[in-house]
Amino acid sequence: MNAELIPAVLFYLFAGVLVLSAMMVVASRNPVHSVLFLILAFFNAAGLFLLLGAEFAAFILVIVYVGAVAVLFLFVVMMLDIDFEQLRKGAWKSLPVGILVGLVLVSQMVMTAVNWQSLPTAGSSILSPAARHAAATNTQAVGAILYTDYVYPFQIAGLILLVAMIGAIVLTLRDRGGVLRQNINSQITRKASDVVEVRKVQKGAGIS
Amino acid sequence: MEMTSLYPVASEIFLACAGMLLLLWGATAGEKSTGAITVATGIAFIIAIFMAGHYETAKAVVMGGHVGSNAYVLFIKVLLLLSALASLVLSQHFLKSSKLSRPEYPVLVLFATLGMMLMVSAESLLGLYMGLELQSLTLYVLAAFRRDNAKSSESGLKYFVLGALASGLLLYGISLIYGGSGTILFGMLHEVVTADKPPVELVLGFVFILAAMAFKISAVPFHMWTPDVYEGAPTPVTAFFAAAPKLAGIALLIKLLYGPFHGLLAQSTPIILVLSVASMTLGAFAAIAQSNIKRMMAYSSIGHVGFALVGLVAGGQEGVQATLLYLLIYLPMTLGAFGIILSLRRDGVYLEQISDLAGLSKTRPALAAIMTVFMFSMMGIPPLAGFFSKFYVFLAVVEARYVWLAVLGVCLSVVGAYYYLRIIKIMYFDKQMEGFQRVPGWGVASLLGVTVLFILTLAVKPDWALSITHDAAKALIG
Numbered sequence: 252m253n254a255e256l257i258p259a260v261l262f263y264l265f266a267g268v269l270v271l272s273a274m275m276v277v278a279s280r281n282p283v284h285s286v287l288f289l290i291l292a293f294f295n296a297a298g299l300f301l302l303l304g305a306e307f308a309a310f311i312l313v314i315v316y317v318g319a320v321a322v323l324f325l326f327v328v329m330m331l332d333i334d335f336e337q338l339r340k341g342a343w344k345s346l347p348v349g350i351l352v353g354l355v356l357v358s359q360m361v362m363t364a365v366n367w368q369s370l371p372t373a374g375s376s377i378l379s380p381a382a383r384h385a386a387a388t389n390t391q392a393v394g395a396i397l398y399t400d401y402v403y404p405f406q407i408a409g410l411i412l413l414v415a416m417i418g419a420i421v422l423t424l425r426d427r428g429g430v431l432r433q434n435i436n437s438q439i440t441r442k443a444s445d446v447v448e449v450r451k452v453q454k455g456a457g458i459s
Numbered sequence: 460m461e462m463t464s465l466y467p468v469a470s471e472i473f474l475a476c477a478g479m480l481l482l483l484w485g486a487t488a489g490e491k492s493t494g495a496i497t498v499a500t501g502i503a504f505i506i507a508i509f510m511a512g513h514y515e516t517a518k519a520v521v522m523g524g525h526v527g528s529n530a531y532v533l534f535i536k537v538l539l540l541l542s543a544l545a546s547l548v549l550s551q552h553f554l555k556s557s558k559l560s561r562p563e564y565p566v567l568v569l570f571a572t573l574g575m576m577l578m579v580s581a582e583s584l585l586g587l588y589m590g591l592e593l594q595s596l597t598l599y600v601l602a603a604f605r606r607d608n609a610k611s612s613e614s615g616l617k618y619f620v621l622g623a624l625a626s627g628l629l630l631y632g633i634s635l636i637y638g639g640s641g642t643i644l645f646g647m648l649h650e651v652v653t654a655d656k657p658p659v660e661l662v663l664g665f666v667f668i669l670a671a672m673a674f675k676i677s678a679v680p681f682h683m684w685t686p687d688v689y690e691g692a693p694t695p696v697t698a699f700f701a702a703a704p705k706l707a708g709i710a711l712l713i714k715l716l717y718g719p720f721h722g723l724l725a726q727s728t729p730i731i732l733v734l735s736v737a738s739m740t741l742g743a744f745a746a747i748a749q750s751n752i753k754r755m756m757a758y759s760s761i762g763h764v765g766f767a768l769v770g771l772v773a774g775g776q777e778g779v780q781a782t783l784l785y786l787l788i789y790l791p792m793t794l795g796a797f798g799i800i801l802s803l804r805r806d807g808v809y810l811e812q813i814s815d816l817a818g819l820s821k822t823r824p825a826l827a828a829i830m831t832v833f834m835f836s837m838m839g840i841p842p843l844a845g846f847f848s849k850f851y852v853f854l855a856v857v858e859a860r861y862v863w864l865a866v867l868g869v870c871l872s873v874v875g876a877y878y879y880l881r882i883i884k885i886m887y888f889d890k891q892m893e894g895f896q897r898v899p900g901w902g903v904a905s906l907l908g909v910t911v912l913f914i915l916t917l918a919v920k921p922d923w924a925l926s927i928t929h930d931a932a933k934a935l936i937g
Binding site for chain 2: 359362363366367368369370372373399400401402403404407408410411413414415417418420421422423
């Protein structure tokens with residue numbers, strides 16, 4: 252078999268399954284199936300990254316998105332009682348408009364793809380990491396630029412995550428009454444004299 | 460890296476550190492510290508204004524080319540900080556009386572302002588996206604801040620879902636541009652994107668970015684979220700939304716048009732023209748039917764965005780200067796009008812319905828008079844400041860030979876005058892309702908004083924406003 256043929260076959264395989272499973276995410280009736288198709292889509296996208304030689308991005312996609320995000324989605328879908336059929340009812344009404352907008356977008360993309368002409372300077376631009384770190388592996392190249400050239404976006408991403416955390420706490424944390432918490436300080440400082448009461452009991456009278 | 464190379468972003472670094480420290484303070488001291496933290500946030504804004512004003516205004520790009528500064532960026536940054544400070548002052552009493560007084564509020568306002576500052580000082584598409592996302596995420600949380608209120612939660616969720624879509628458009632556009640040019644740095648894009656037959660993927664990518672920016676500044680047809688979000692969000696948050704993010708969005712749009720993508724001006728001007736005409740028209744007609752004053756202010760702000768974009772249709776240094784002048788005058792007008800809304804409280808509930816203003820001239824004559832000044836100014840009646848802002852954008856557009864657009868704009872501002880006049884009519888001629896409670900504190904009152912003074916006196920001495928906007932526009936284009 253031709254050596255150039257294998258990547259092409261793999262590309263169309265991954266890309267085809269990716270598009271199909273992405274459609275199934277939206278179309279399937281059972282939300283759990285949707286999440287499972289989403290995981291399939293992530294795996295195929297990881298395959299596409301591998302074909303590009305971006306093994307770091309491929310494994311991050313599998314580890315973070317499949318390993319953490321999709322599992323979280325599964326938990327949410329299974330634990331929340333949401334009537335997805337009800338949510339989907341409105342979608343059919345706006346389908347014609349959606350198809351129209353989609354067609355316009357697709358035709359624009361096709362026109363762009365057909366007329367694509369990168370600027371002559373594109374390949375040698377300083378931000379093409381391939382040019383400067385040709386010898387390094389993916390992971391080395393990411394490590395080399397993440398804390399140097401890209402330290403600014405990296406720090407701002409940290410701030411964005413901080414804001415996301417504040418937001419989640421602000422919008423969901425509530426002090427509920429009636430919750431008993433362990434307070435070690437009060438347990439230790441508790442004295443017998445505060446809580447124990449000694450009473451003389453009359454014979455046959457009991458204590459009220 | 461030398462320390463001096465961080466001077467252009469010193470005010471941002473200071474604000475980021477201050478925000479994190481204030482957050483720690485709030486987390487340890489709890490809800491009773493809210494008042495002190497709000498004051499401290501205000502002081503941080505003032506310090507940042509002085510830091511931004513202090514450093515030299517020469518062009519500088521630092522941190523790997525992702526962020527930089529020049530006189531234009533400094534001008535916008537100072538305006539952003541001032542409007543954030545004003546909306547913090549506006550929020551003071553409202554939050555306390557609505558039991559929303561939590562230390563996270565001022566900290567979130569601070570981070571939103573930081574995001575806007577980073578947006579306008581970005582020098583790469585990645586830096587732009589990061590700043591935009593920081594401000595958007597914070598604004599979603601602020602919109603839903605009154606979490607026990609269904610409308611507030613709805614507005615936060617609606618803003619979040621649609622904002623995520625806009626961010627997706629922006630990223631898609633950025634990826635097309637990177638694919639076509641191999642760079643995300645504004646400086647390099649400025650060199651390689653030339654007007655001489657630009658590649659189609661760059662044009663399409665920039666159209667995606669324009670759509671995302673139009674969403675952020677709520678220009679028609681990307682405005683759908685605006686009335687619902689403005690109505691649902693707590694009123695001081697609405698005041699903040701109407702001021703600072705609009706300024707940041709339009710300022711960034713100007714920077715993109717005349718910085719990295721100046722080669723695509725011929726392709727983007729018709730898009731701006733459509734956005735501008737559609738926003739002016741919808742702002743003028745849709746506001747008429749509103750009964751909720753926050754929804755009315757939302758449509759009014761959409762209309763004002765349309766008028767501000769008229770200056771960009773004219774283009775060139777005069778056009779950009781006219782747009783900047785429009786924004787400079789729009790901010791105090793809007794913040795002042797919200798100051799009035801936040802001074803009127805009846806049975807513990809702040810003003811929501813326009814009809815509740817009936818007879819305000821009898822019960823609170825001073826507030827009614829100030830509101831009248833703001834409404835006349837928004838209509839564009841001389842000699843108030845609002846007249847100058849409209850006058851300069853129309854002057855610029857006539858000089859750029861779009862006479863029909865100026866005529867249309869004047870006609871639409873006459874239509875828009877109807878609902879501003881209606882408020883004045885309700886205040887002065889409708890049957891008096893029971894009086895409003897006095898809102899304590901000097902913050903809102905002093906803000907009203909400053910804004911009304913600005914609007915009344917700009918006519919007497921417009922030179923300084925013209926000169927600072929001229930310098931800012933010149934720094935960007937000249």
